[in-house]
Every structure is written in C-alpha cells, then in structure tokens.
Amino acid sequence: xxxxxxxxxxxxxxxxxxxxxxxxxxxxxxxxxxxxxxxxxxxxxxxxxxxxxxxxxxxxxxxxxxxxxxxxxxxxxxxxxxxxxxxxxxxxxxxxxxxxxxxxxxxxxxxxxxxxxxxxxxxxxxxxxxxxxxxxxxxxxxxxxxxxxxxxxxxxxxxxxxxxxxxxxxxxxxxxxxxxxxxxxxxxxxxxxxxxxxxxxxxxxxxxxxxxxxxxxxxxxxxxxxxxxxxxxxxxxxxxxxxxxxxxxxxxxxxxxxxxx
Numbered sequence: 135x136x137x138x139x140x141x142x143x144x145x146x147x148x149x150x151x152x153x154x155x156x157x158x159x160x161x162x163x164x165x166x167x168x169x170x171x172x173x174x175x176x177x178x179x180x181x182x183x184x185x186x187x188x189x190x191x192x193x194x195x196x197x198x199x200x201x202x203x204x205x206x207x208x209x210x211x212x213x214x215x216x217x218x219x220x221x222x223x224x225x226x227x228x229x230x231x232x233x234x235x236x237x238x239x240x241x242x243x244x245x246x247x248x249x250x251x252x253x254x255x256x257x258x259x260x261x262x263x264x265x266x267x268x269x270x271x272x273x274x275x276x277x278x279x280x281x282x283x284x285x286x287x288x289x290x291x292x293x294x295x296x297x298x299x300x301x302x303x304x305x306x307x308x309x310x311x312x313x314x315x316x317x318x319x320x321x322x323x324x325x326x327x328x329x330x331x332x333x334x335x336x337x338x339x340x341x342x343x344x345x346x347x348x349x350x351x352x353x354x355x356x357x358x359x360x361x362x363x364x365x366x367x368x369x370x371x372x373x374x375x376x377x378x379x380x381x382x383x384x385x386x387x388x389x390x391x392x393x394x395x
Contacts, residue, residue: 220265319334
C-alpha cells in the first residue's frame with residue numbers, strides 16, 4: 135500500500151468516527167443554535183415490539199361422574215367451573231363427545247376437525263361472578279360394555295386464558311344376572327354370555343359351536359362348503375352324464391328324420 139493510499143484510508147476512518155460521534159451527541163443534545171424544545175426527527179430505524187395484553191384470571195374446571203356404569207343406563211356427567219378471582223369473567227366451555235355412548239340431552243352440537251376426523255362437541259357460554267361456581271350437567275347412555283374415555287374439557291375466557299380438566303373414564307360393566315342382555319358379550323361378560331352365542335361378537339374360538347356373528351372363514355367350527363369338482367367340459371357331474379348322452383342321441387335322430395322328409 136502506498137503512502138497516498140494509507141493517507142486516504144486514515145482520512146476515511148477519521149470521517150467515519152466523526153459522524154458516529156456526531157450522531158451520538160445529536161441524540162444527547164440538539165445542535166448549537168437549535169432550541170432545546172425543538173421537534174427533532176431522527177432518521178433511525180426502530181422496530182417496535184407489539185404489546186400483547188396479558189390479563190390473568192383464576193378459573194378452573196373439573197369433570198365429575200361415577201367410575202362405573204352398565205349398558206343402557208343413564209349416566210350424569212357434571213362439569214364444575216369455578217371463578218376464584220375477584221372480577222366477573224366471561225368464558226366458553228367445550229366438551230368433546232365420545233364414541234360408545236348416546237348423548238340424550240338437547241344441547242346444540244358443534245363440530246371441529248382433528249386429523250381428518252369430524253368430532254362433535256358441546257359448547258356453553260358462561261358468565262362467572264367473583265367467587266362463584268357453575269355446574270353444567272349432561273347425560274350419556276352407554277351402548278355396550280367396555281370403557282368410555284373422556285378427553286379434557288376446555289375452558290377459554292374472554293382474555294384468551296385457557297384451562298383444562300383432567301382426562302377421565304367410565305368402566306361399563308355387565309349385569310351378572312345369567313342373561314346375555316343387550317350390549318353384553320362373551321369378552322366382557324363371560325358369566326352371562328357363553329362363547330359361540332349371538333352377542334354381536336365373533337370370538338373365533340374352537341368351541342364346537344357355529345357362532346352366528348362370524349362370517350364364513352372366521353369361525354373354525356363353521357365348515358366351509360366344498361366347491362363342485364368340474365368333470366369333462368360340456369358335461370354335468372355325476373349321474374347326469376347319461377341323461378346328457380340320451381338328449382344328444384334323441385336330437386341326432388330327430389335331425390335325420392327331418393332331412394329324410
């Protein structure tokens with residue numbers, strides 16, 4: 135690098151430092167001759183952070199129901215919502231409907247999509263006074279024995295806060311009365327429903343009984359119908375061969391008589 139190039143580089147650096155210092159001083163105090171209360175606009179890019187209102191509330195929701203039920207019984211499901219705060223809060227309460235039972239109330243039904251599934255749900259709009267508790271009750275009727283698993287009930291208030299209940303379940307047991315009632319089967323109620331019976335379940339067990347709930351090939355006790363064994367092409371199997379020969383002979387004789395005429 136020549137002396138001239140070094141001199142130009144030094145001048146450039148000094149000019150840059152001077153401009154930065156000037157900007158810094160300009161921010162701290164106005165230039166000489168400018169009033170202190172002058173309206174000054176700086177050409178500086180400032181990215182403003184959005185201010186999101188954050189309003190905490192003290193809401194809670196819980197689900198209350200019996201741990202066990204029987205098929206065709208009516209079960210009450212209670213959703214208890216509590217406002218432990220000191221202000222009135224508006225909120226929406228959502229509860230998904232679950233398979234394996236019938237919902238017997240006349241509440242409006244809404245739908246939302248989850249992984250290509252269309253899920254029905256109830257929704258209630260609530261106004262919760264300070265320190266108050268609201269209980270929402272709906273009813274279900276189990277279709278059959280097994281387990282009904284509930285997802286979390288969701289409570290969203292007017293400020294966007296969301297709370298959820300715990301996930302719960304109901305075990306639907308059979309009625310041990312010696313009768314295979316509606317909704318019972320040999321898997322969950324072996325004391326009432328013997329294997330191989332008509333209970334809506336194909337158990338597929340080799341129990342010596344033809345289960346009416348099984349299609350052919352799924353119950354080892356149901357013998358498959360043997361397929362007919364084909365014979366010579368153009369002939370029917372078994373004793374009908376002789377009949378076929380006689381028919382052909384009669385037709386041949388009739389044709390000869392017709393030609394002689």
